[in-house]
Amino acid sequence: xxxxxxxxxxxxxxxxxxxxxxxxxxxxxxxxxxxxxxxxxxxxxxxxxxxxxxxxxxxxxxxxxxxxxxxxxxxxxxxxxxxxxxxxxxxxxxxxxxxxxxxxxxxxxxxxxxxxxxxxxxxxxxxxxxxxxxxxxxxxxxxxxxxxxxxxxxxxxxxxxxxxxxxxxxxxxxxxxxxxxxxxxxxxxxxxxxxxxxxxxxxxxxxxxxxxxxxxxxxxxxxxxxxxxxxxxxxxxxxxxxxxxxxxxxxxxxxxxxxxxxxxxxxxxxxxxxxxxxxxxxxxxxxxxxxxxxxxxxxxxxxxxxxxxxxxxxxxxxxxxxxxxxxxxxxxxxxxxxxxxxxxxxxxxxxxxxxxxxxxxxxxxxxxxxxxxxxxxxxxxxxxxxxxx
Numbered sequence: 532x533x534x535x536x537x538x539x540x541x542x543x544x545x546x547x548x549x550x551x552x553x554x555x556x557x558x559x560x561x562x563x564x565x566x567x568x569x570x571x572x573x574x575x576x577x578x579x580x581x582x583x584x585x586x587x588x589x590x591x592x593x594x595x596x597x598x599x600x601x602x603x604x605x606x607x608x609x610x611x612x613x614x615x616x617x618x619x620x621x622x623x624x625x626x627x628x629x630x631x632x633x634x635x636x637x638x639x640x641x642x643x644x645x646x647x648x649x650x651x652x653x654x655x656x657x658x659x660x661x662x663x664x665x666x667x668x669x670x671x672x673x674x675x676x677x678x679x680x681x682x683x684x685x686x687x688x689x690x691x692x693x694x695x696x697x698x699x700x701x702x703x704x705x706x707x708x709x710x711x712x713x714x715x716x717x718x719x720x721x722x723x724x725x726x727x728x729x730x731x732x733x734x735x736x737x738x739x740x741x742x743x744x745x746x747x748x749x750x751x752x753x754x755x756x757x758x759x760x761x762x763x764x765x766x767x768x769x770x771x772x773x774x775x776x777x778x779x780x781x782x783x784x785x786x787x788x789x790x791x792x793x794x795x796x797x798x799x800x801x802x803x804x805x806x807x808x809x810x811x812x813x814x815x816x817x818x819x820x821x822x823x824x825x826x827x828x829x830x831x832x833x834x835x836x837x838x839x840x841x842x843x844x845x846x847x848x849x850x851x852x853x854x855x856x857x858x859x860x861x862x863x864x865x866x867x868x869x870x871x872x873x874x875x876x877x878x879x880x881x882x883x884x885x886x887x888x889x890x891x892x893x894x895x896x897x898x899x900x901x902x903x904x905x906x907x908x909x910x911x912x913x914x915x916x917x918x919x920x
Contacts (some may be wrong), residue, residue, distance in 0.1 A: 539572040626659040645680035697836040717802035720767040722845040731756040731862040765845040770883035776869040785813040809840040
């Protein structure tokens with residue numbers, strides 16, 4: 532008779548962590564499997580049933596169930612294994628990481644980014660390692676830290692001295708507050724922006740649909756049929772989108788779309804309508820705010836700080852329509868492009884839901900603190916690689 536299964540009880544925090552591992556797109560398979568075992572165990576299921584459902588051995592289910600019951604979340608990690616003694620010394624490993632954490636230009640190497648072979652070459656040229664280190668060993672050392680010097684991300688330092696204050700107004704609106712007071716039941720939030728110069732590219736050969744073992748194929752060459760703009764307004768609270776496709780952006784197309792939206796009873800009769808926009812030329816500055824207020828007295832225009840269009844939620848919708856409609860861009864005419872874009876907006880609105888916006892003013896404050904600390908670093912001050920090793 533098999534031994535009785537160890538009972539497993541989860542706290543709310545542990546359950547949340549385990550579910551996140553199960554659903555995470557980048558979770559390692561072994562971590563996902565272990566989380567699934569524990570979640571099933573917490574539901575009181577026997578090891579045999581868990582193993583059958585997940586396609587693993589009963590001993591595997593019993594092992595991770597018992598580990599979690601004894602040690603909690605840390606018990607789901609791999610235990611240290613002795614294995615073969617390390618051949619590469621700790622000093623050499625530190626030298627590899629220290630070199631990878633320097634820009635190539637800082638060491639006089641004419642490269643933009645490091646690669647494994649280039650790191651090995653420079654490591655040997657400077658004599659930073661006491662023994663030769665292979666490329667595969669070098670990459671394993673970096674993966675253990677982890678350091679990926681061949682990857683990069685762009686960033687921009689805020690130039691607006693009031694960046695935090697301006698951004699906080701928008702982030703507070705998304706949390707349901709304005710100037711520290713909760714929004715009223717009649718207050719609405721709209722997010723407007725434009726996606727300019729969307730080209731209608733007609734492929735010179737018909738596209739081929741996907742087939743077993745083969746993705747859809749699109750002819751590389753195309754004929755240009757002109758371009759248009761997509762103007763969109765997003766109701767932050769409902770997820771509904773309002774759009775138009777004028778030939779170009781500008782004050783008139785923007786105000787026309789705003790007029791169409793504000794003519795609807797839910798906005799026309801609202802106590803306040805907060806209109807979030809970036810600093811595009813068709814709605815820039817105090818003149819644009821005054822123009823909007825004159826046309827619609829209950830509308831309040833709020834600008835994002837410079838270089839902060841990501842605070843404007845309608846940009847998320849533009850990302851959706853780019854992936855689902857525009858790419859790979861095969862439209863025989865501007866009329867067809869416009870028709871397709873507006874048809875997608877109608878389709879989108881049938882199941883529209885507000886975006887789950889989780890970025891808060893506290894998150895922004897933390898980001899600005901880290902950027903400020905990064906800006907204080909003097910690129911001229913760097914310890915020698917030998918000392919760092």
